[in-house]
Amino acid sequence: MKIGLRTVKTALGAVIAMVLAYELRLDYWSTAGIITILSVQNTTRYSFNVAGLRIGATILAFMLAIFSFWLLGFNPWAFGLFLLLFIPLAMQLRLQEGIVVSAVLVSHFLIEKSYSWYWLGNEFALMLIGVGVALLFNLFMPSLMAQIKGFQQEVEDQLRQILLQMAQQLSGIEKVPTWQHLGALLTVIRKGREWASRQQDNQLLVENDFYRSYFEMRRNQYEMLRQMQANLDQITLSLKESTAIRELLAETAASLAQPQKVQHLQHRVARLQDKFDQAPLPTNRAEFESRAHLYLFLLDFETVLTLAGDFYDKVILNEK
Template sequence: MKFIGYRTLKTGIGAAVAMIIAKELGLEYSVSAGIITILSIQSTKKQSVIIAVQRIGAFILALFLSIIIFKLLGYNPLAFGVFLLIFIPLTVRFNLDQGIVVSSVLITHLLVQKSTELFWIWNELSLMLIGVGVALLLNLYMPSIEGKIKEDQNYIEEKMKEILIHMADTLKNNDFSIKEDELVTSLEKRLHKGRNRAYNNFNNFFLLDTSYYVQYMEMRIQQFETIKRMREHFQRFFMTYEQTIMIADFTENVANSIYEENTAEGLLNQLNFLRDEFRKMALPSTREEFENRAMLFQFLNDLEQFLLIKHNFKKDVMNGNE
């Protein structure tokens, strides 16, 4: 485990650089530039740009309001309170709320100096631009996390395969595995971690389309929700029939075909063939057999949904590449 993360390193360097620049330019309250940089370092490039635009926009609004209010009410706590009562709702209304704290702190400099002269306006604007600018420059480079995302993909596919194989064994032996609960828990955690990583990767590019990994993770999360529904059926399975063995074998086949590039089209055709075979078989002879077979067919319907999610995903990806 790293003691100092990459973002922490950028924050420390950025704050120092911003303060040095502000001081060398002869700006008052130069430490504020460093604080703005600290608050502006983000985990993705797109987020950094959005924050920068919001803060600059909020500060321009703050300058406009403070000049008017301080001229009318003077440089006192009451005037600053009135400023906040007007400024905060306006920033929220125009979606500039990320700039509330930073802008308010810079405006207090005008309050302390009891001046809205051009020198002080330029001083505060410069502090904002330096702080935000240094943060943007540092955020231009983000380490690639594509390798980590591919590791997530491999892990997710392997765990889904293991869970489906456990399901197939349960269908054949009526013996529910405790290990399957552990697999489901670890898979759920990795899915959410993988989705967060995919979105971070997506937000680190302006021109290159990296939405594939986001779509992939969303697809696997949908499949995971289907797996959870499939597992619920096992609480009601209490008999094994010829159809049970057939579905178990098919489930195992699905498990061995879970890899990324599979379109699931062949498996869907096999599933339809399996249904046709079931229609040719004798009907249930007892109530218990009827209920059990109904649950079994519901399990098969969920397995079909599991495959359709993958099939639709691959179809959308191929259409997007045309």
């Protein structure tokens, strides 16, 4: 059995919340621990959002509870009226995170047959202790950078493999499993983007969106690579331009971790496009179609490089 960090934080936080509520001589002190359990979240930023929503929902619930108990007395019918008013209004105000907890706190008014200032203060203190302890524990989140960098390396390995396989297919090698690697690439990009978002949401005072933007850039490149492969599959003839494109793909694969090479590769693509424009017209339909698909392949590859170039230019600008 594996006990994770969140489980440890939840258990310890619940104990501390209950001890605090007990030492402050609050009634229903165990409720503070339950609120802590419900308030410990996966990320620091989301925990603060949930805390704010629950406090807002509590204030709304107390106002509606006072009205319901004043109108119908302290009985189940009044509690039902409270829920009838509170739940749809909380949903409309997007305070649904606080519905269950607030309903529990209001049930204490029903049990005690009172909504005096004492009981209002008691229940609000339970809420503040519960969410406060949860927020304190959620400030301590482990860094996910090792996992994120691992996904980054895996993405670049997959990209390198895909580019080399495209070069092989241009050489006439059949049954190159590029589509399979494209699927694997998308899976890794999604995982990397998810972990990068979690890491970003744990940094309240530091705004560094590098890795989330990085995986977004790779996601856009993936779409271009799919189009490149679709065009590549339509090429039925060996063309003289293929040799230069194979070399370009191989050089790109070798320099994925070198942002300074992007501009050089873009210049090479531009020169290849000029050669296409100056080349003699095709002599038959098969050659025409193959040349057209190869040219589209090159245009999409240019977009792949442009996406990388724009990303790294933005990084350099932000550093300045």
